[in-house]
Amino acid sequence: xxxxxxxxxxxxxxxxxxxxxxxxxxxxxxxxxxxxxxxxxxxxxxxxxxxxxxxxxxxxxxxxxxxxxxxxxxxxxxxxxxxxxxxxxxxxxxxxxxxxxxxxxxxxxxxxxxxxxxxxxxxxxxxxxxxxxxxxxxxxxxxxxxxxxxxxxxxxxxxxxxxxxxxxxxxxxxxxxxxxxxxxxxxxxxxxxxxxxxxxxxxxxxxxxxxxxxxxxxxxxxxxxxxxxxxxxxxxxxxxxxxxxxxxxxxxxxxxxxxxxxxxxxxxxxxxxxxxxxxxxxxxxxxxxxxxxxxxxxxxxxxxxxxxxxxxxxxxxxxxxxxxxxxxxxxxxxxxxxxxxxxxxxxxxxxxxxxxxxxxxxxxxxxxxxxxxxxxxxxxxxxxxxxxxxxxxxxxxxxxxxxxxxxxxxxxxxxxxxxxxxxxxxxxxxxxxxxxxxxxxxxxxxxxxxxxxxxxxxxxxxxxxxxxxxxxxxxxxxxxxxxxxxxxxxxxxxxxxxxxxxxxxxxxxxxxxxxxxxxxxxxxxxxxxxxxxxxxxxxxxxxxxxxxxxxxxxxxxxxxxxxxxxxxxxxxxxxxxx
Amino acid sequence: xxxxxxxxxxxxxxxxxxxxxxxxxxxxxxxxxxxxxxxxxxxxxxxxxxxxxxxxxxxxxxxxxxxxxxxxxxxxxxxxx
Numbered sequence: 195x196x197x198x199x200x201x202x203x204x205x206x207x208x209x210x211x212x213x214x215x216x217x218x219x220x221x222x223x224x225x226x227x228x229x230x231x232x233x234x235x236x237x238x239x240x241x242x243x244x245x246x247x248x249x250x251x252x253x254x255x256x257x258x259x260x261x262x263x264x265x266x267x268x269x270x271x272x273x274x275x276x277x278x279x280x281x282x283x284x285x286x287x288x289x290x291x292x293x294x295x296x297x298x299x300x301x302x303x304x305x306x307x308x309x310x311x312x313x314x315x316x317x318x319x320x321x322x323x324x325x326x327x328x329x330x331x332x333x334x335x336x337x338x339x340x341x342x343x344x345x346x347x348x349x350x351x352x353x354x355x356x357x358x359x360x361x362x363x364x365x366x367x368x369x370x371x372x373x374x375x376x377x378x379x380x381x382x383x384x385x386x387x388x389x390x391x392x393x394x395x396x397x398x399x400x401x402x403x404x405x406x407x408x409x410x411x412x413x414x415x416x417x418x419x420x421x422x423x424x425x426x427x428x429x430x431x432x433x434x435x436x437x438x439x440x441x442x443x444x445x446x447x448x449x450x451x452x453x454x455x456x457x458x459x460x461x462x463x464x465x466x467x468x469x470x471x472x473x474x475x476x477x478x479x480x481x482x483x484x485x486x487x488x489x490x491x492x493x494x495x496x497x498x499x500x501x502x503x504x505x506x507x508x509x510x511x512x513x514x515x516x517x518x519x520x521x522x523x524x525x526x527x528x529x530x531x532x533x534x535x536x537x538x539x540x541x542x543x544x545x546x547x548x549x550x551x552x553x554x555x556x557x558x559x560x561x562x563x564x565x566x567x568x569x570x571x572x573x574x575x576x577x578x579x580x581x582x583x584x585x586x587x588x589x590x591x592x593x594x595x596x597x598x599x600x601x602x603x604x605x606x607x608x609x610x611x612x613x614x615x616x617x618x619x620x621x622x623x624x625x626x627x628x629x630x631x632x633x634x635x636x637x638x639x640x641x642x643x644x645x646x647x648x649x650x651x652x653x654x655x656x657x658x659x660x661x662x663x664x665x666x667x668x669x670x671x672x673x674x675x676x677x678x679x680x681x682x683x684x685x686x687x688x689x690x691x692x693x694x695x696x697x698x699x700x701x702x703x704x705x706x707x708x709x710x711x712x713x714x715x716x717x718x719x720x721x722x723x724x725x726x727x728x729x730x731x732x733x734x735x736x737x738x739x740x741x742x743x744x745x746x747x748x749x750x751x752x753x754x755x756x757x758x759x760x761x762x763x764x765x766x767x768x769x770x771x772x
Numbered sequence: 773x774x775x776x777x778x779x780x781x782x783x784x785x786x787x788x789x790x791x792x793x794x795x796x797x798x799x800x801x802x803x804x805x806x807x808x809x810x811x812x813x814x815x816x817x818x819x820x821x822x823x824x825x826x827x828x829x830x831x832x833x834x835x836x837x838x839x840x841x842x843x844x845x846x847x848x849x850x851x852x853x
Binding site for chain 2: 196197198201202205226227230388389392393395399
């Protein structure tokens with residue numbers, strides 16, 4: 195993006211009522227055009243918001259980080275350059291580069307890193323923080339020729355890498371990936387010496403533009419997609435298993451190695467909680483035998499469900515979406531056949547459908563990188579590890595119910611269900627945030643929260659903020675519901691309420707209300723309820739509970755609830771924060 | 773109006789978005805309160821970026837009006853007409 199385009203984007207009018215998205219940019223240099231490019235990239239990512247970028251003071255990075263923590267910004271971006279670690283590592287101050295000073299420079303930079311570590315941890319507990327480690331070349335201060343790495347330089351780089359590695363473990367902090375930055379912005383073209391000397395802004399404009407894009411992407415932190423539906427023949431392996439035979443399909447260095455790489459990658463996605471399903475035109479028995487091969491890099495346990503039949507791919511995809519209970523826009527479909535991809539895309543326009551680029555080595559490499567981008571998440575949660583298991587268990591428990599013809603009451607009673615209510619913690623509760631922003635079907639009003647809004651809610655001492663976990667004899671579902679609200683006299687006002695679709699049909703929603711009435715001692719619950727295009731299950735729940743169509747506003751008295759609640763069999767654990 | 777001048781007007785408009793094109797052509801540091809050091813730095817960066825120039829910092833203080841920028845860009849060694 196050119197600077198003129200960035201300025202125009204920043205000055206594009208927004209509606210008066212547009213929500214404000216305020217961030218604090220802390221850097222030791224003049225923020226100038228970086229602030230402009232960052233603001234422009236955020237305007238693109240958040241077209242409905244009024245983006246405001248506050249900045250700190252020149253030459254005082256730690257002070258600026260402290261000010262960010264005291265500001266009204268909802269998120270912070272911190273950009274460290276070498277001069278912030280020791281001014282002698284920049285060129286605007288002339289502090290001396292004699293060899294005798296180099297050891298002291300390394301020591302003082304290491305100490306500055308330790309101070310930054312503490313300050314950044316503190317800031318990241320206060321607000322979501324994005325950090326960029328030094329991107330500019332070190333000046334020629336070392337005694338070695340540039341082709342030779344000096345031990346001082348290597349120690350400096352080690353100190354910076356150590357600081358980044360330590361901070362990367364803080365949940366509220368995301369560090370810009372230098373590998374991606376290196377690809378988009380050549381290292382030799384980043385530094386604008388003249389601009390640094392004349393204005394105090396050290397970045398060449400193309401570098402500032404790339405930085406703005408990458409940092410904005412990290413602040414925006416869009417939600418990852420939930421599931422991957424993949425084809426088998428000439429996609430997960432090379433060959434057609436129905437024709438070549440189970441032993442004839444391949445993913446070795448001799449033939450089809452890139453398919454093996456894809457298998458390895460899909461297994462990695464499954465391990466990170468991404469739902470993986472198979473849609474393949476094949477005989478189920480043949481596919482089953484193929485998955486018996488011990489050298490397959492993807493276990494059958496990583497996949498659920500398998501849809502192997504001969505009708506249209508879109509029918510298989512539809513069944514998988516139904517099993518997962520997720521929307522098409524949360525899913526990526528991969529198949530080597532352009533025709534199948536087009537057919538699925540026509541049936542599900544919101545789904546991202548990708549032709550597997552077989553025999554195109556860089557194409558497959560780029561596909562894997564793209565899939566990591568759409569499925570990647572800042573941190574894995576415990577729920578990520580059990581998602582597939584619980585989905586399978588849900589399928590199994592529903593199968594038990596259907597095949598045995600047992601009543602819901604009998605089944606639920608025999609399930610040995612346990613529900614745990616806990617207060618949502620301001621830090622370390624990424625799953626609750628994820629649930630509120632990903633759940634569509636049982637969602638009170640479809641409201642989404644950015645990280646800053648979420649932090650404000652969970653830190654509000656007057657708010658009731660409740661997470662709900664579930665387990666039964668079929669296994670744990672993990673954290674599956676969130677309730678946010680506040681008590682106003684005899685009434686509890688619910689602002690947000692979501693329940694994962696994995697937890698439907700267990701009367702957990704009824705138990706939530708019972709728990710609220712009993713624990714909060716209120717006589718009535720008011721819901722900030724809105725009909726959305728996708729919250730049909732919630733509408734149906736209210737309709738059944740109230741005995742009338744669910745039209746906002748909705749309030750439920752204790753008497754109404756008691757009169758309509760079905761029998762509940764759960765064991766309840768935990769206390770809530772009020 | 774030539775393409776070069778259109779592009780220069782666009783550069784000025786990105787820094788002074790409240791001005792009309794005819795006002796932009798008459799703007800100078802002396803006449804416009806909003807022409808402060810920050811807008812001057814931004815303006816020179818926008819123009820250098822847009823036209824692929826590397827303006828000598830020593831002549832930057834002389835580029836204190838739309839007309840001065842237009843004259844600067846017309847120098848034959850910059851590809852001006």
